[in-house]
Amino acid sequence: MDEQARMMLGHIGLTGLPHEDVGDPDNIRKHHNMGQPQQDIGDILQQIMVITDESLDEAQARKHALNCHRMKPALFSVLCEIKERTALSIRGIQEEDGPDPQIMRLDNMLLAEGVAGPERAGASAAAAVVAAAAGGSPSEGGSVDHSEYKEKLAQIRRMYHAELEKYQQACNEFTDHVMNLLREQSRTRPISPKEIERMVGIIHRKFSTIQMQLKQSTCEAVMILRSRFLDARRKRRNFSKQAAEVLNTYFYSHLANPYPSEEAKEDLARKCSITVSQVANWFGNKRIRYKRNVAKLQEEANRYAVKTAVDAASVSSQASQANSPATPNSGGYPAQCYTPDGRL
């Protein structure tokens, strides 16, 4: 972890001390016009530079030595000045910390699915979702089918929470460590609380991207589980013969406008022992499939009409003028098409 912390500090440049500036004593003298022997400053700087490469115990001793060095206050002020000059470029980095729509989306989904949120309440919420998704089973034993689903969902939730806690803990640990490190270092170089805060923000963002991956994969797992157990297509049963009879009767007697009102749908649902949404599904399917069939059959009729017309024409080729209208379409056979009329 120490190694990581050091690397992170180095990468992010939170030190605020570009190496070129620090490593060059002449540069410092330019900034700070003091006639000290550059040997001293160079020595101190050298120690600072190597200190991060040492083990913690070793570094502890060195740090102590540095802190007691007679040049320390002067160096500190030099560092302050250098930092002041470089501060502008650091300020240039925009914080830009939005609520992140991606993670919000995932959070909402997990919450809705009952993976996140309270322990038991989550299960009931999920059950509610299940019931809603099923569109209200007619009389099917609902909870029986969902026991396995709920079990697996709980399993996912446990895993999710365990991982989340692990990440949280690691994040806190790491943050603490970095903050301690920065506080420690603030004795020898200028680090404002605001910068520490910024560092914490950076760390949290890093960890939150990891968290997002966790949430992403959890969402994926839940969706797979959902489709595996909850998709009503997987346990569909055909309606009874008489139900089909009732529905077809209504459809064909309202062929001009086969859009039953809400009331009519309720009536049909009652007669067929199915739900209103099932009635709506049925009519949706029926309309499109009837239309498709009509279109298909009509096209077929047209094809054959064309063919017979062509045949007839070629047979009676000696005839001076073809008297046929040459428009063999208009297969008015299933003329009862509901589409042309306005529906609304």
Place this chain on the structure above:
DNA sequence: CCCGATGATTTTAT
């Protein structure tokens, strides 16, 4: 086991 029928869901357009 193949294939069309069929109920349900998802996507698209208005």
Place this chain on the structure above:
DNA sequence: ATAAAATCATCGGG
């Protein structure tokens, strides 16, 4: 919000 269209997944007969 609603319906059409596309698609999915199962059923049921050959």
